[in-house]
């Protein structure tokens with residue numbers, strides 16, 4: 001009996017050890033394969049053992065788009081490309097127009113996929129003349145880099161490849177006619193976000209979806225690219241929008257689901273238009289300052305929005321009569337009143353309620369005709 | 380693929396026995412070929428086709444083909460599917476893109492330069508050669524005009540030039556063999572404004588194609604056409620759709636086609652036994668040039684065509 005127990009224990013510990021070993025190996029392999037999916041070190045580093053101190057970076061390497069925000073920098077309005085001056089007129093690339101538009105997408109990185117911390121490198125600094133360059137097969141030549149970049153959008157919305165959009169023949173050679181749509185306008189008209197969008201959907205229980213677009217921008221501090229991640233020129237400029245296939249259910253809901261995955265259908269779908277969110281309906285009308293905050297300032301993200309304790313001290317714990325500037329409320333207290341303690345007037349510590357003058361003054365004065373200081377206009 | 384089958388083994392022995400100095404790296408992954416051989420990678424998601432067809436033009440230029448019927452701005456050519464012919468070693472066809480109708484796919488078609496070419500296997504006089512550099516080339520001087528190659532090719536590539544009664548010949552893309560030998564790259568790869576065609580070592584191109592599929596899974600159908608099809612080809616394709624939707628032959632065997640075409644040929648024993656003898660006899664009679672080695676078997680011809688090192692008719 002005892003022996004059997006000992007055997008069982010032995011077996012058990014063996015299994016545990018094995019499992020532990022397996023887990024360890026698994027972790028090691030996971031870490032390794034994660035590395036392995038990245039591009040080889042030599043893509044970016046010249047020396048075999050780069051260190052933080054001496055990373056020995058190549059100047060032009062990264063084949064993929066660099067992710068993440070890149071500080072906007074004032075680019076040129078127009079860039080002139082003259083490499084083929086003997087065959088065509090100079091190519092006038094309206095940089096500003098394009099920069100305006102990519103704001104709707106991934107910003108500068110749409111084209112400047114190699115982003116250094118300083119000035120952007122020009123395409124020419126990496127992309128050479130040689131097609132199928134055996135040194136680096138995956139890097140297109142300058143010619144192909146330009147063409148791929150331009151045509152990936154221009155072909156998509158125009159359903160055309162119009163060489164003459166960029167390449168005007170040198171006068172004297174075969175004339176190519178140009179229509180006026182080929183003339184590039186100086187900059188993109190400002191893109192104004194809509195206030196509210198109403199969608200009619202096939203969902204029977206709640207066909208109407210009201211999307212308060214501007215409110216999302218204001219409340220959540222969103223920029224265009226936060227939601228418009230798969231935007232492209234064709235979405236606005238397509239000459240034949242009808243040929244574009246309808247979006248799938250999944251695609252339609254994808255953007256909302258980024259934040260509202262936990263919410264039910266009723267969050268958006270209703271039988272009638274939904275009003276904007278009103279904080280007053282929660283029992284707490286927000287004053288001038290609070291109404292300007294984005295929700296996350298008071299309701300931390302990642303959690304369900306919970307009812308907060310609405311007493312000022314809940315957030316403004318540092319306020320006391322010595323450091324609270326009463327002027328921010330729109331009333332600059334006069335000398336006498338500014339000597340008082342808060343509770344002298346706000347007797348119940350209810351700061352959203354206007355104090356009652358008759359608590360101290362027997363002359364029947366009211367807050368309206370004789371305020372305890374100077375009324376200020378607050379924005 | 381991946382394992383050495385009996386035929387490959389036989390081939391080794393034949394080559395080893397007859398030549399003594401067979402290329403050393405015969406045991407490469409799939410095709411027992413020259414590991415450093417070149418290839419071409421056409422990325423059909425990059426080709427713009429419309430108003431372009433520069434590859435067709437460049438091809439005609441370097442091969443001295445008639446440019447009479449070439450009008451690059453005539454986009455009506457895309458309304459029907461074209462095939463290669465004696466005037467056009469390469470043609471670009473259009474296929475609808477169901478996911479993005481506004482950008483259809485354009486697919487450049489030309490000889491695939493098979494690693495184990497069916498045309499060479501079917502040829503009775505060893506007019507086709509798989510060169511160590513990669514291209515499958517044709518020698519019009521020994522061709523007897525039987526057109527077996529045209530029947531054998533799984534891609535329907537070789538075409539026959541009927542127009543000149545004195546020098547009839549089979550015509551197809553050469554992968555710019557002479558340009559490669561001069562250190563240049565094939566004309567279509569050089570001209571393509573999108574670099575939809577990349578020239579390089581076949582193994583590097585496969586690595587490049589894999590990388591593109593891996594980093595843009597939404598853009599590519601996860602398969603490199605030509606890596607294994609027909610026993611592997613020098614010309615590789617990256618596509619956004621299943622290759623069948625882009626006009627590539629359906630259900631292509633993953634084994635080399637010489638195997639299959641031999642079956643076809645043996646079904647016609649009369650042709651196999653009498654026809655060659657007769658034709659070769661006639662040929663030898665009519666030509667002053669002597670063909671030193673008589674075609675003993677179709678098998679031999681493909682072996683030797685593999686072993687040939689520089690594309691000249693004799694080794």
Ligand code: SF4
Pocket residue numbers: 425426427428429431432433434435471485487570571572573574575576
């Ligand atoms: S030159 Fe390139 S882009 Fe133009 S049709 Fe040929 S393969 Fe396509």
Ligand code: SF4
Pocket residue numbers: 489490491492493496497498499515531532533534535536537551
């Ligand atoms: S079988 Fe056809 S595709 Fe293959 S090399 Fe011969 S002609 Fe070219």
